[in-house]
Amino acid sequence: MILYIAEKPSLGRAIADVLPKPHKKGDGFIEAANGDCVSWCVGHLLEQAEPDAYNPEFKSWKFEHLPIVPDKWQLKPKATTRSQLTVLKRLVKQANTLVNAGDPDREGQLLVDEVIAYLGVTGDKLHQTQRLLISDLNPQAVKRALTQLRSNREFIPLSTSALARSRADWLYGMNMTRAYTIQGKKVGYQGVLSVGRVQTPLLGLVVRRDEEIANFQSKPFYEVLAHLATQKQETFSAKWRPSEACLPYMDEEGRVLARGLAQNVVSRINDKSAVITQLVSKDKKQYPPLPYSLSALQIDAAKRFGMSAKDVLDTCQSLYERHKLITYPRSDSRYLPVEQHSLAPLVLKAVSGGAAELLQQVDAPDHRLKSKAWDDKKVDAHHAIVPTEKTANLSSLSLREKQLYLHVARQYLAQFYPAYCYGETTVQVTIEGGLFNTKARQDKSLGWKQLFARQESHGNKSIEKKPADESTSTDDADNDEFSGQLPPLTLGQVLHCTQGELLEKNTQPPKAFTDATLLGAMTGINRYVTDANIRKILKETDGLGTEATRAGIIELLFKRSFLQRLGKSIVSTEVGKGLINSLPVSATSPDMTALWEASLNSICRKETSYQAFMQPLLDTLFTLIQNAGAQLPTALNGLKGQGYGKSTSGKSGYRKSTYRKASNGLKTTATKASGAKNSVTKNSGTKSRARKPLAI
Numbered sequence: 001m002i003l004y005i006a007e008k009p010s011l012g013r014a015i016a017d018v019l020p021k022p023h024k025k026g027d028g029f030i031e032a033a034n035g036d037c038v039s040w041c042v043g044h045l046l047e048q049a050e051p052d053a054y055n056p057e058f059k060s061w062k063f064e065h066l067p068i069v070p071d072k073w074q075l076k077p078k079a080t081t082r083s084q085l086t087v088l089k090r091l092v093k094q095a096n097t098l099v100n101a102g103d104p105d106r107e108g109q110l111l112v113d114e115v116i117a118y119l120g121v122t123g124d125k126l127h128q129t130q131r132l133l134i135s136d137l138n139p140q141a142v143k144r145a146l147t148q149l150r151s152n153r154e155f156i157p158l159s160t161s162a163l164a165r166s167r168a169d170w171l172y173g174m175n176m177t178r179a180y181t182i183q184g185k186k187v188g189y190q191g192v193l194s195v196g197r198v199q200t201p202l203l204g205l206v207v208r209r210d211e212e213i214a215n216f217q218s219k220p221f222y223e224v225l226a227h228l229a230t231q232k233q234e235t236f237s238a239k240w241r242p243s244e245a246c247l248p249y250m251d252e253e254g255r256v257l258a259r260g261l262a263q264n265v266v267s268r269i270n271d272k273s274a275v276i277t278q279l280v281s282k283d284k285k286q287y288p289p290l291p292y293s294l295s296a297l298q299i300d301a302a303k304r305f306g307m308s309a310k311d312v313l314d315t316c317q318s319l320y321e322r323h324k325l326i327t328y329p330r331s332d333s334r335y336l337p338v339e340q341h342s343l344a345p346l347v348l349k350a351v352s353g354g355a356a357e358l359l360q361q362v363d364a365p366d367h368r369l370k371s372k373a374w375d376d377k378k379v380d381a382h383h384a385i386v387p388t389e390k391t392a393n394l395s396s397l398s399l400r401e402k403q404l405y406l407h408v409a410r411q412y413l414a415q416f417y418p419a420y421c422y423g424e425t426t427v428q429v430t431i432e433g434g435l436f437n438t439k440a441r442q443d444k445s446l447g448w449k450q451l452f453a454r455q456e457s458h459g460n461k462s463i464e465k466k467p468a469d470e471s472t473s474t475d476d477a478d479n480d481e482f483s484g485q486l487p488p489l490t491l492g493q494v495l496h497c498t499q500g501e502l503l504e505k506n507t508q509p510p511k512a513f514t515d516a517t518l519l520g521a522m523t524g525i526n527r528y529v530t531d532a533n534i535r536k537i538l539k540e541t542d543g544l545g546t547e548a549t550r551a552g553i554i555e556l557l558f559k560r561s562f563l564q565r566l567g568k569s570i571v572s573t574e575v576g577k578g579l580i581n582s583l584p585v586s587a588t589s590p591d592m593t594a595l596w597e598a599s600l601n602s603i604c605r606k607e608t609s610y611q612a613f614m615q616p617l618l619d620t621l622f623t624l625i626q627n628a629g630a631q632l633p634t635a636l637n638g639l640k641g642q643g644y645g646k647s648t649s650g651k652s653g654y655r656k657s658t659y660r661k662a663s664n665g666l667k668t669t670a671t672k673a674s675g676a677k678n679s680v681t682k683n684s685g686t687k688s689r690a691r692k693p694l695a696i
Helices: 010-015 079-094 107-117 123-127 139-146 152-186 199-215 242-251 259-270 294-305 310-323 338-354 398-417 447-452 468-472 517-523 530-536 550-559 574-580 589-606 610-631 658-663
Strands: 002-006 022-027 027-029 037-040 046-048 076-077 096-100 222-229 235-241 271-288 419-431 434-445 453-460 461-464 494-506 561-566 571-574 644-647 652-654
Touching: 002 010, 002 079, 002 107, 010 037, 010 096, 010 139, 010 242, 010 644, 027 561, 037 398, 046 574, 076 079, 096 107, 096 123, 096 139, 096 152, 107 152, 123 453, 152 242, 152 589, 199 419, 199 517, 199 550, 199 574, 222 259, 222 419, 235 644, 235 652, 259 271, 259 434, 259 494, 259 589, 271 434, 294 310, 294 517, 310 398, 310 610, 338 398, 398 447, 434 530, 453 468, 550 561, 571 574
Parallel strands: 002 037, 002 096
Antiparallel strands: 022 027, 027 037, 046 076, 222 235, 222 494, 235 434, 271 419, 271 494, 419 434, 453 461, 561 571, 644 652
């Protein structure tokens, strides 16, 4: 008997639907006509034991116990799902072959692996366990997946990475939460101070941004426009580019702060001759934006529709599990396996049939085209989020579901259009020795951009549809220098500067975080890393948290009253500020956590080991706990937080399991199924700004 162990019932039913019928449905499993069975977990069936399972004394929160480091990690069944674990225990014993059908990510891998290990599977049965990767719950996709089973052993690094992450979260979150909660009580803070490996650096980003805004002092700066005319009285404008001689009067952003200097430039160029000293015209191409990963979709949906990260994730899960219209949503990949290109005609037919509005007044997609998205080297367990072969009935979808489905479908359609082609002209004009620049762009062939050129109404707003990649295109980095249309120009052509115009502007404070920018910060955390050497190490794909956990981490900070919403802005509360200002910089900046995420990804790629990740973490943890005990968190004085109440014994204290819920908001588990060592350390767990005119 083959036993398929799915991550959740919806996936289990999708697998059973393609197995031989008739089916026999049991309590927590489905048996096929050939005797094979499908069962499932209900999320994590196991959870890490609490500290008092290692030592009864750890039930009381005392600083002398810290840091608590298990000598041998323990898992325990979750009380709410114990019956399903019992079902699996019986079926695993009866099965000849096991198939891990967890979701195609590292958490899904570990979730099933830990159950297999906990139930004592060893020897040939463990060695011969297979892996089923399903990203599309439609029957035809599930059938294909069943013909592509792989050895579960290939995914040991993925499971090991998830194991390391879960244990790191437990160790760091539980110990740091206890340490700062205990110290906070000494300054009168009555509440749990949850500290997490990911949540705290994220909170730190928001707090520092809020402080920047609060302390910001606006300064005026000045720009100069030269209004130019040809002999035929065709006009355009160019912007002054200050020379090196102007540097003493500029800020670090290259803005001129001296009004006298800018006014001098204006007076010098009025009614003067100008010469085109540089003229460059280039034909350029912009290739289709890649399909969506979850974070890219969350960022785009926050900008377009004002959806939170959790709204996007929940809606995507519905589109995936209930409607079966998109592939697995918790993906960090924006690429597709080459083999899947053969399905393009079927997917395009489904999209054109169910979402014909996307193709109105545009050329038909060409399924023969193959964009850079198709790249096996950049696809591992899961691929980008794309539409399935199922034709959508948009009228049956909620507004949010329709919006996201159309977004995902449009991004996929873009892969079957040629590049956007345009001409870009850069002009440099010299007036009285000063340089003035302008640029212009002329469309030649819209290609994939025709899909995004229409206006769509969302409530009372009309928003131009742009792909996520376009906003960060390097071609658009100097958009403020782009003019409208330029008249015909030639190198050396003499123009007339009819007027110089002084523009007075003011520096603006950084903007408060929004759902989109906070997610952008998490996925592009290297931009916020303070250490230059660490920033060089981190790759573009590294970030805070994972695709599956980022939405939850943000929501967790709201639930704990560390963050609040003011309109579209996300800002920190007084408690959030107090916590960050009480912690060492290393615990509130993303440097350390970003390196940890990079190491976890390296484990997945077999580039580093479990122990090479855990030992430095433990060394850091011991130092952090020692530092926590050496000073009081005075920034929390007079503040009150959540989580303080009566213990079960009737004495004032911290509620049972608060440390676990406070540590990172993730239901993390640990198992030796990945092949990682089960012992981390032998520690018992009881240690604890114009003067005269300048060249312009």
